[in-house]
Structures are given as structure tokens and as C-alpha cells.
Amino acid sequence: MLNLNDLHASVGEGDEARPILKGLSLEVPAGEVHAIMGPNGAGKSTLSYVLTGREGYEVTSGTATLNGENILEMEPEARAAAGLFLSFQYPVEIPGVPVMTFVRTAMNAQRKLRGEEEISAPDFIKKAREVGGQLNLNAEMLKRPVNVGFSGGEKKRLEIFQMMMLEPRFAILDETDSGLDIDALKTVAAGVNALRAPDRGMLVITHYQRLLDHIKPDRVHVLSAGRIVKSGGPELALRLEEEGYDGVIGEAA
Amino acid sequence: MATDLKSIIPNANAAELELVARYAMRGEDPRRERAFSAFAASGLPHRRMEAWRWSDFRAALPALEAPEGAGAVDPFSALSGPLIEISASQYKLPSELPAGMRLIERADADVFAPAEKMPLGALTAALAGRKGAPASLVIEVTEPVAEPLRIVARSDRSEANIARITVLVRPGAHLDLIESHLGGAGFSSYLLDLTLQAGASATRTLYQIGAGDEAQAITANVEAAAEARFTQTALAFGAKIARIETRLTHQETGSHAVLNAAYLAAKGRHVDLTSHIRHGAEACTTRQLTKGAVLAGGRGIFQGKFMVPRKVGQRTDAAMQHHALLLEYGAEVFAKPELEIYADDVECAHGNTCGALDGDQLFYLRQRGIPETEAKALLTQAFVTEALESAPDLAAEILRAAAEAWLLGK
Numbered sequence A: 001m002l003n004l005n006d007l008h009a010s011v012g013e014g015d016e017a018r019p020i021l022k023g024l025s026l027e028v029p030a031g032e033v034h035a036i037m038g039p040n041g042a043g044k045s046t047l048s049y050v051l052t053g054r055e056g057y058e059v060t061s062g063t064a065t066l067n068g069e070n071i072l073e074m075e076p077e078a079r080a081a082a083g084l085f086l087s088f089q090y091p092v093e094i095p096g097v098p099v100m101t102f103v104r105t106a107m108n109a110q111r112k113l114r115g116e117e118e119i120s121a122p123d124f125i126k127k128a129r130e131v132g133g134q135l136n137l138n139a140e141m142l143k144r145p146v147n148v149g150f151s152g153g154e155k156k157r158l159e160i161f162q163m164m165m166l167e168p169r170f171a172i173l174d175e176t177d178s179g180l181d182i183d184a185l186k187t188v189a190a191g192v193n194a195l196r197a198p199d200r201g202m203l204v205i206t207h208y209q210r211l212l213d214h215i216k217p218d219r220v221h222v223l224s225a226g227r228i229v230k231s232g233g234p235e236l237a238l239r240l241e242e243e244g245y246d247g248v249i250g251e252a253a
Numbered sequence B: 001m002a003t004d005l006k007s008i009i010p011n012a013n014a015a016e017l018e019l020v021a022r023y024a025m026r027g028e029d030p031r032r033e034r035a036f037s038a039f040a041a042s043g044l045p046h047r048r049m050e051a052w053r054w055s056d057f058r059a060a061l062p063a064l065e066a067p068e069g070a071g072a073v074d075p076f077s078a079l080s081g082p083l084i085e086i087s088a089s090q091y092k093l094p095s096e097l098p099a100g101m102r103l104i105e106r107a108d109a110d111v112f113a114p115a116e117k118m119p120l121g122a123l124t125a126a127l128a129g130r131k132g133a134p135a136s137l138v139i140e141v142t143e144p145v146a147e148p149l150r151i152v153a154r155s156d157r158s159e160a161n162i163a164r165i166t167v168l169v170r171p172g173a174h175l176d177l178i179e180s181h182l183g184g185a186g187f188s189s190y191l192l193d194l195t196l197q198a199g200a201s202a203t204r205t206l207y208q209i210g211a212g213d214e215a216q217a218i219t220a221n222v223e224a225a226a227e228a229r230f231t232q233t234a235l236a237f238g239a240k241i242a243r244i245e246t247r248l249t250h251q252e253t254g255s256h257a258v259l260n261a262a263y264l265a266a267k268g269r270h271v272d273l274t275s276h277i278r279h280g281a282e283a284c285t286t287r288q289l290t291k292g293a294v295l296a297g298g299r300g301i302f303q304g305k306f307m308v309p310r311k312v313g314q315r316t317d318a319a320m321q322h323h324a325l326l327l328e329y330g331a332e333v334f335a336k337p338e339l340e341i342y343a344d345d346v347e348c349a350h351g352n353t354c355g356a357l358d359g360d361q362l363f364y365l366r367q368r369g370i371p372e373t374e375a376k377a378l379l380t381q382a383f384v385t386e387a388l389e390s391a392p393d394l395a396a397e398i399l400r401a402a403a404e405a406w407l408l409g410k
């Protein structure tokens, strides 16, 4: 499904360019959920931006394919239409654009890019009610401008709301657990688990084992200084919690 | 007389000479004379005048010439209610008026009090009126009127369209005024005198659009008596040069004014929003929000002034905001917010920003699958239409749709 091979990427332009990803390789097969853990500044969010095509993040070498398709040449919106979704570490406020308008515009834009029909207004509202209900987001919140006046945890829930509405083929969750209270963490995890499917993959970036209690990853990778330095099963996350990065990375190096 | 007049404006250009000639054809009228002298003192306003340094009408209007195209389509045409159509300086008046609204035609021109401060208003006051017909057109509103009064200024390739309308809203009465300034003349100049008596209220909604070979001036002088309420909302697309200038005086205690505008300027369009608010009485409030978005080769101008005199302006509460988006490299915005406050017990706030679309927001939208052009349009629309929300519901919806159509490339 997602294949990253020897990816090098830098941030910034010209003389300011600074290499962040330094030979990152990773494979997430369809149907699997992989976790990425790693120290602050390791390049986890950079990886999520590189994959989704954010301006200022330049791939200098290596490849990235989603279902065999080279995504690096595509515009961000085309990557989204191809099924790539990012739950942002820091969701952005969009004043003046109500959540419902925004999600419907996004959904129809993706459908259009894929050559599919638009969703009808009643179907959309029905779906939004269902998903909103599962995530404890009420109708009033969905009428408000995107993320404006939302608490940290509400913003994260709204990211998952969008993910469940858009039903992407591959989702990257960048620290979606940070800022969530204990109950919200369970609700969000339930939402993520509901999306697990044989043809869908996920990359869950987190600092804490807590989230992985609810979303059981198939594999855990440690990202440090721009590379995957260690991979293992779910038990690796537990070891990290006990020994810290120094212990685990020290052993890998 | 004509020879005397010719020299009245030094170094007059062809447009000014033509305006002088038009004035000379009018009958003698001391009020017109005062207005014309006020205009002639400067001629067409130009960049060496402080209030016009970014909007040089003399340079933009070398001669009075018909433009290539007719005026634009009126976005409000589906609305019901009385309609006054103005083209090539002729008025077409409604055959029927709703209860509480009266139309009075007077033989004499009205005094235009701020003539010396508003040169294009003065020019319009001097020239407006049909030949051989009453010199002024007064709309008197004596009770709350539910239907909006629409004024549509639109010409079909005429040299000039110069018109003046006076509106008087009596105590406790209400009027919704909707104006469409659609161009179609080389020079369109419109003057509104609006008086709100005690406890009266009015909304004024403006839509302005003009071609790249047209000059437009939309001038208003508004006077608000005790507890009057005035809400102005404009959507302006500019022209070769276009200026919407509003002068408002809070004359008695407790009046309230909202002056909002959104401007969208494409290549070759110049749009100027100028206002002067005088807090000439205690405890009056003003809320002003102007938002703009400009493309490469377009120009937006905001000049706003709040004047709060020492003795009479106590307990003034006023806020002025101007925020502009430069959508492309090569877009230009000039802003001059001014607070002139002499009273001490006053709350006056202002904010003025100018910048590009937010890259983080743009990426967020694109990550969700919204293509770049659409994402920019959505963000820009959300940004500017905040200023249109003050219009009455139906009108606001029409203005929003017009802004959206423009942003999506018509």
C-alpha cells in the first residue's frame, strides 16, 4: 500500500534548506496500522507533510508510492483525492467557513477529481449526523467555522470527524491523541478502529503507549534523526515506554 | 459667460472643459453656482490634493468619452419594490410607491452643504437634473417601509451619467435603500443626500461595478439626528477609477452608524472607499469594517476618518477596521485610517492589516482535496464577506453570491 524507499527531504529554501529526512524507508501493507514513535524534532511531522505535499518540504531523493502510484509528483489535492488523509498535529482555524460547508466542499471536490458523482445534501447531512454522534460533536459545533473557538481536544475530534466523513484509503494521524481527555481518547480510537479495513492503511504518529492500547498497531517504528532506526511488533512501544529512546536507539546504533 | 467660465479652471483638460460647458447650459441658480465654484476651485480632484493622492480623477478622466460597453447587469433585479432608473442623467421614476413613501420634484437645486469638502459631490450638485425639468428629486419616507427602494444607475455607452437624489426619513420611519452603480458611462457621478430624523433608520446597500474605461464617483452625505440608525454595506469592484465616498455626521445624541464595505479589484481596476465620520454629538456609535482582496494589477484604497470634537463628542464609541488581502504579486492596497480625537471620554479602536492568504490555511484546504483555485476563492470569500453581513438578509445573500462569482472567475 504505502511504500517509502530511501526518502531524503529538506525543509526551507535555497541556502536555508535543511535536510530533515535522511534515508527513510517504510512499508505499510494494505489492512495494517503502523505506529511511528520518536523523539521531538525527529522528523515525524515532516514526514507527514512530505507525504501530503506541503509547500516548503522538498524531497531531494528517494520514492514514495501509494498503491504503486508515485505521489510525490502530485498536487496536495490530487493526493487527497487518491485517498491520502492527514490528521494535523496542529489543526488550522478557518474563520468564516463552517465545518459542514467545508467538509462537503472537500468531499465533493475529491469526488469530482475521482470522476464520481457529488453527494446529495440529505445524504451528506445524514452521514454528518451519524459520524458527529459517534464522536460527540453536536450539530451546533458543526455549524461553527472550522476549528475556530474549538478546544484542543475538540480540534482533534474534528480531525477524526473529517477522516470518518472522507473515508480515505490511507490516513496519517499526527499526534491525534495529544490534547484528548481519557473519554475522548476512547471515542477517537473507536472511530479509527471502525475505519480499519482490508484495503485501508494507517500511520499513527504518537508519543504515548496509551493510544496504542486502544488502536492496536501491527508494527511499531522508531523514527530518529530522519530515519527509521528500529521496527518491531506492539511490544516495542512498551519497551520504549520503559527504557526511553536512549536505551532503545542506543542499542540500534 | 462661457468665455469667463472657460478660464475658471486653470489648465483644464477636455473633460473639465466639457463639464464647464454643461454647467454653462444650466439656468442661473445660486445654489448650483456655489456648488460649481467649489468644484472649480480644484477642478477634477487630483493627486496633489491630500484626500485624492491615490485617486487622481483628473489623470484618469482626460476627456468625457463614451465607454466601449454598456453598463453591467443588476444583481438585484429579482427584488420587488419601487425602482428609480438613472441613465445618461435621465431619471425613470416608479409609477407607484408604497404607503409611507413620497416622491417630490422641486424646481430649485438643493443646497449641498459640504460642497467645499467633496469636490465631485459639488460637481454633481451643480450639474444634476434633467434639462427643463425639476432640479431635485426628493424621496420622503414618513413611516417604516418594508419594500426596499432600488436605485439603478446604468447607462448604455453614454459620455456622462450625473444624478442626485435626496432622501429624507422622518422620525420613526424606516427605509431600505439598494443602489446599483453599474457604469456604462465614461463618467458616472452620483450624489446622495440622506437625512435621518430623530429615531429614523435606514439601510443603504451598494453594488458598484465598472469597466476599465470608466470613471465612477458615488458620493453621499448622511446626517443622523437623535437615536437614528444607519447601516451602509457596499460591495465594490472598481472601474478604471471608482470612488465611494461617504460623509456622515452624528448630529444629535445616541445615533448609531455601521459603515461596512467589501472590495474586490481585478487587473486594471481601481477602487477607493473613503469615509469621514463626524461625532458631532454625545454618545453616538460608529462601527466600520472594510475588507478587500486585490489581484495583480488591481488597486484598493481605504481612507477612513473619525473626527471627535472636544466639547460635543464625549462618550463616543467608534471602531474602524480595514483588512486587505493581496491575492497576487503586483496587487496594490493603500490605506489611511485616521482618528482625530479631541474629546477625552471616548472609546475609539482601529485596526489595519494587509497581507497574503495564509499558507497554512491554504494547505489545510488542499490536503482535504479542495483544488488550489477553489481553496483560495473559499478563503477569500470567507474573509471579505464578513463585511457584507450587515446588509439586509436578501441583499446580503445577493452580494455574497456576486463576490463568490467574481472569485471563481465569474
Ligand SMILES: Nc1ncnc2c1ncn2[C@@H]1O[C@H](COP(=O)(O)OP(=O)(O)OP(=O)(O)O)[C@@H](O)[C@H]1O
Pocket: A011, A012, A018, A020, A038, A039, A040, A041, A042, A043, A044, A045, A046, A047, A056, A089
Ligand atoms: N518549516 C520549517 N522550518 C525550519 N525548520 C523546520 C520546519 N519544519 C520542521 N523543521 C525542523 O525539522 C525538524 C523536525 O521537525 P518535525 O516537526 O518533523 O518533528 P517531529 O518529529 O514531528 O517532532 P514533535 O514530536 O515535537 O512533533 C525540527 O528540528 C524542526 O525544527
Ligand SMILES: [Mg+2]
Pocket: A044, A045, A046, A089, A174
Ligand atoms: Mg510533530
